[in-house]
Amino acid sequence: IAALQDGSDAEDRREFGDPAMLVAALTSHMLGREQTITVAGAEDAEPADGSTPPPDAVHAAAVQERLRAWARKELFTLRLQQSERKTVREGDGVYTLAWDTAKKRPRLSVVDPGFYFPDLPDNAGDSSDYPDTVHFAWEIDGDLKARTKARLRRITLELGPIGTRTLSDTAGERPARVPALADDGSTPLLLPGDTYQPEAGTISRLYPWNDEPSTLTCYLTDAEWDLDDIKADQDVHTLDYRYATFMTRPDGEVLDHLDLQLDFLPVIHVPNTVPEDSHWGESSLSQLMQLFDEMAGTDTDSSLASATTGSPILGIVNKGDSGRRGRGEPQMMHVQPGMVVELQEGGNIITVDTSPQLAELRNKTAELQDRLSLNARMPAVALGTLDPTKAPSGFSIELSYGPMEPLMDSMHLARDHKYQLLLKMVQRLFKAGQHPDWTGPVVDADLMWGTYKPTDKAATLTMVQDAVDKGVMSLETGVKMLVDVGFPIDDIGEEIQRIQKRQFEKARALADATGDSSAVGDYLGIDIDPDPVPAPPPAPNLPGETPPEDDPEDLQPGQQGSGGNTP
Structure with missing residues (x-):
């Protein structure tokens, strides 16, 4: 804009990166120190008392571990940073998911939001509505050496009724998909698992994540148009397929309304702010x-x-060498450090x-x-402009983050549901790819944001220790607080078990209070067998009495009874 307004003078304009600094600060504080994928109920998979966990908790823990493993392989943290910088700067971020047959996992991609064109009612619509059709489009410059024209590339994902089976046809002038017919040449074929409903005239399909059959599927189209073939009254949403050249996948499938066998669009749009009356977010x-x-x-x-x-700027009066020029004519001089100028009487330097x-x-x-x-609702301490030597107390710094907390809550609110949807789509794609490890129902998973405030680990440790010792805080809550401030604790339940194994004084108090040694063993995580019941003492053999005869069945081999003639 400055170049358009000021021309070549715009090169003298100075901008020292303040917008970039704000975007970086907002992104890092919104994401927090770390991001963790959690599944509700997974913490109950290992009860502290050693009892058998419920099946739902075991399944939740297994899904949580698999999602975290997928995130590590897919570099989810890196993709998250890449997308959120665009989201904060431009107002929106977009992810796409696709099943990779070679890697046997869903692949996550970040798309520039400038290429994202959803089909919304009247190009508007409620922010809570999920579009049925999404386009990704961009221009490709022509190449004179390769003799290629400028083109428009468009990838379309759309939901529609399930149709009959189609096959790739690359023999014609342009690649396309044609209906697959039976041997009689007139009966269309269905995909395996599809069912034709003659009374409704529809085809239904039972997806592994649904309880009831669905009549919808997602179609993928990837095509190019020469810019010369696009008419003036057409836009990205209304291109004519008669002039399209469809792309072909490496496995030979022509991407002309290819049935992906999904009942959802594997696209996640993340707004930067809570949309007011439109589909789009707002840039920070x-x-x-x-x-x-x-x-x-x-x-x-x-x-x-x-x-x-x-x-x-210097002005020299009566320099002393005015003979070169006419009297009164100004003379320009180059001033440099160490320069000596001889002045006439009454001369001066201004x-x-x-x-x-x-x-x-x-x-x-x-x-x-x-x-x-x-x-911006960003305190100076969050922007890094606060002088450390003039920093107030830790309590004052904590209070200075007050205006920033509603901002972070609003940004997280706009994102929480979107990342829940992303993690749910990952589970569905694993099931669609028939991965052997992914069994059981699809569960809700959340992306937990890390803390963005500076923390005093020593103060938090002292507070947790005092609160737990005085009985005003549970050990579980205390360990969770230590995790939140950055202590290297991988598993809260396992850490609690380690702590309890060394608390012998509390175990003794538990034994005195309950008298149950098995409860003490569960608390310490060890097996404690109660003392065996002592055998009844033998009957006394008083003087003058005849010892009772032993039962022959109770005698061991080679042992004699106590009666008879035994001395």
């Missing part, structure tokens, strides 16, 4: 554009003023001091930065 920079423009103008003026302050203007410009910059922190 949109409300700060004027501030950034003012800061760039002030930085430009400061740069120019600093040049004259470092190399001041300096133009621009340092006051530079100081005022710097004050103006500080004022704009404060306004930016206020309008």
Whole structure:
């Protein structure tokens, strides 16, 4: 914009990365230190008392571990950073998922939101509506050497009624898909597992994640158009397939309404803010554009003023060598450090001091930065502009994050459901790919955001220790607080078991309170067998009495009874 307005003078404009700094700060604080995939109920898979866990908890723990393994292989954390920077800067982010037959897992891709064109009612629609058709389109420049024209590439995913089976036809002028017919040449064939409903005239399919058959499926189309073939009244949504050239997959499948055998679009649109009345989010920079423009103008003026302050403008009166030129004619000189100028009697050097203007410009910059922190709801400590030597107490820093908490809550609210949907689609794609490890129902999974506030580990450890010892906080809550501030604890349940194994004084108190040694063993995580019941003492053999005869069945081989003639 500056180049269009100012022409070549725009090269003198200074902008020192304030928008990029804000985007980086917002992204890092919104994501937190780490992101964790969790499934509700997985923590009950290993009860502390050693009892048998419920089947739902075992399944939840297994799904949680598989999702985390998929995230590690798919570099989900890297994809998350890549997408969220676009989302914060541009207002929207887009993911796509596709099953990879070679790798046997869903592949996650980040798409530039500028290529995302959903079909919405009247190009608007409720923000909660999920579009039935999504296009991804971009232009491809022509190449004179390769003699190729400029083209438009468009990938379309759309939901539609399940149709009959189709086959790839690459023998014609353009690749296409044709109906698959039976041997009689007129009866269309169905895909394996599909059922024709003659009374409704529809085809239904039971997907492994549904309880009832569905009549919808997702179709994939990937095609190119020469820009010369696109009419003036057409746009991305209304291109004519008669002029399209369909792409072909490496396995030979022509991507002309290819049935993906899914009843959902594997596309996740993530808005940066909670949409008010449209499908789109809002960039975090949109409300700060004027501030950034003012800061760039002030930085430009400061740069120019600093040049004259470092190399001041000098005026020399009666220099002493005016013989070269006519009297009164000004002479330009190049001033450099260490230069000596001989002046005539009454001569003088006049300096133009621009340092006051530079100081005022710097004050103006500080004022704009404060306004930016206020309008962006980002405190100076979060933007990194707070002088560490002037940092207040830790309690004051905690309070300074107050305006930022509603901002983070709003950004997380706009994203939570989208990432739940993404993790649910991952499970469905594993089932669609018939992966042997993915059995059981699809469960709800969440992406938990890490904390963004600076933490005092020593203070948190002391607080947890005092609260647990005094009985006002459970050990489970205390360990979770330690995890939140960054202590290297991988599994909360396992860490609790390790702690309890070493708390012998509390185990003794438990034994005194209950008298149950098995409860003490469960608390310590060891097997404690109760003392065997002592055998009844033998009957006393009083003087003058005849010992009772032993039962022959109770005697061991080679042992004699106590009666008779035994001495």
